[in-house]
Amino acid sequence: MKLPVMPPVAPMLAKPLSEIPDGDMSFEPKWDGFRSIIFRDGDDVEIGSRNEKPMNRYFPEIIEAVKKNLPERCVVDGEIVLVGASGDRLDFEALQQRIHPAASRVKLLAEQTPAKFVAFDLLALGDEDLTGEPFAERRARLAKALAHAQPPIHLTNATADHGVAVRWFHEFEGAGLDGVIAKPLDGLYQPNKRAMFKIKHERTVDCVLAGYRVHKSGPDRIGSLLLGLYNDDGELANVGVAGSFSMQRRQELFEELQPLVTTFDDHPWAWAKQEEGTRTPRNSEGSRWSGGKDLSFTPLRPERVVEVKYDHMEGERFRHTTQFARWRPDRDPRSCTYEQLEEPVKFNLDEVLNPGNG
Incomplete structure (x- = not known):
């Protein structure tokens, strides 16, 4: 070449x-x-x-x-x-x-x-x-x-x-x-170089905090928060994570969440115990993207609600990492369902890929 x-x-x-x-x-x-x-x-x-x-x-x-x-x-x-x-x-x-x-x-x-x-x-x-x-x-x-x-x-x-x-x-x-x-x-x-500009969709949704992963810098810092929404069957579905915290905030979150730490025995994702240390609670092909990283998580009692910013969904999960917005102590975790999510109007993809044919 x-x-x-x-x-x-x-x-x-x-x-x-x-x-x-x-x-x-x-x-x-x-x-x-x-x-x-x-x-x-x-x-x-x-x-x-x-x-x-x-x-x-x-x-x-x-x-x-x-x-x-x-x-x-x-x-x-x-x-x-x-x-x-x-x-x-x-x-x-x-x-x-x-x-x-x-x-x-x-x-x-x-x-x-x-x-x-x-x-x-x-x-x-x-x-x-x-x-x-x-x-x-x-x-x-x-x-x-x-x-x-x-x-x-x-x-x-x-x-x-x-x-x-x-x-x-x-x-x-x-x-x-x-x-x-x-x-x-x-x-x-x-x-x-960031020499052009991107404008993405941004929305907020209230999610149940169900666990966390520690940060690569140490076991006393939060890497990401694991988020859940209740589906039509009343089950807490894993929908993604919130991340991008400052190092100081990672330490603060770790201390703040310790009283909520529990075991998998009484956790909505109790089935994840058998994969502890190897897989994320997302039961999919995603592990090969992990580069061999330990994707185990610390389960938390699903009692706290967090509002996060997101761009859009991919199936039943957030397409990208969400951004922490605030805690919602006024929300009942059981009220955090998929019904909150805004559904975009469907559009013919062929008209986007082949504009000359429209």
Whole structure:
């Protein structure tokens, strides 16, 4: 492989904002998948990842699609996504399952749950390094290069209209998207720099505090709080975690929660005792993402309610780590149910992936 921009390249990042900004911007849907920079030099293709490690072995169908649809020599930034079985929204959990150590399993999943690649930036074309060109030029060149691309390769929607971006922010969530990205039209491509902006959905919900994990810095500091919501069967379902505390706050929380520490015998997640020291209470494939870390937790009596900020749900769980907002001593833990959650209006994912067909 011999390209003007060679792997590995750390992708350009986004700075969070609370509102969609004004100004000379290009706005795009924020896709919920694996960020990937694809390098192609003829039949030589490499799928780079956020951590700069190649992901070729996990997405053979993307490799083949790249050879059929991308220019002969190019470097393209984008996102690998997967459409859920319903066909109407993205499914990040199903995408996670594609990262599997067994080649036979990868081959099967590539056939059963094929992924898509959504392109949104062009770093190089032919012998040209475009990272020093303004984004407006890179976008125009990308649109031209992918003018005849066919699924599973897609060119992301883009608009300079602030009003359209606001509409996308609300409509596209129903198709499983994350929010909106804003890119300065004159911005250069800056690897590993927060040189663009992301505007994500943020809501609050009251959850039952059911346990905690200790921080890697020591056993007397909280790493994350384990959260639960009661389902229609009256069972406390594990919905995710709250994290991102200061070191001082981690110590304060540890001391504050000790009176609630209990055993698994009387805990709603008593079945987790048999997996103590090896697995999270989430009974899924997630352990292979843990890097061998101990995911055991300390059970707490489910008597305390915590309000957390979240962006959106993935199935029955929070898609990302939530943010602690405040304690809710006024709430009865049994009142913390899924009924609190706001359900986004459904939107046709095909209209987002293939805007020209709508």
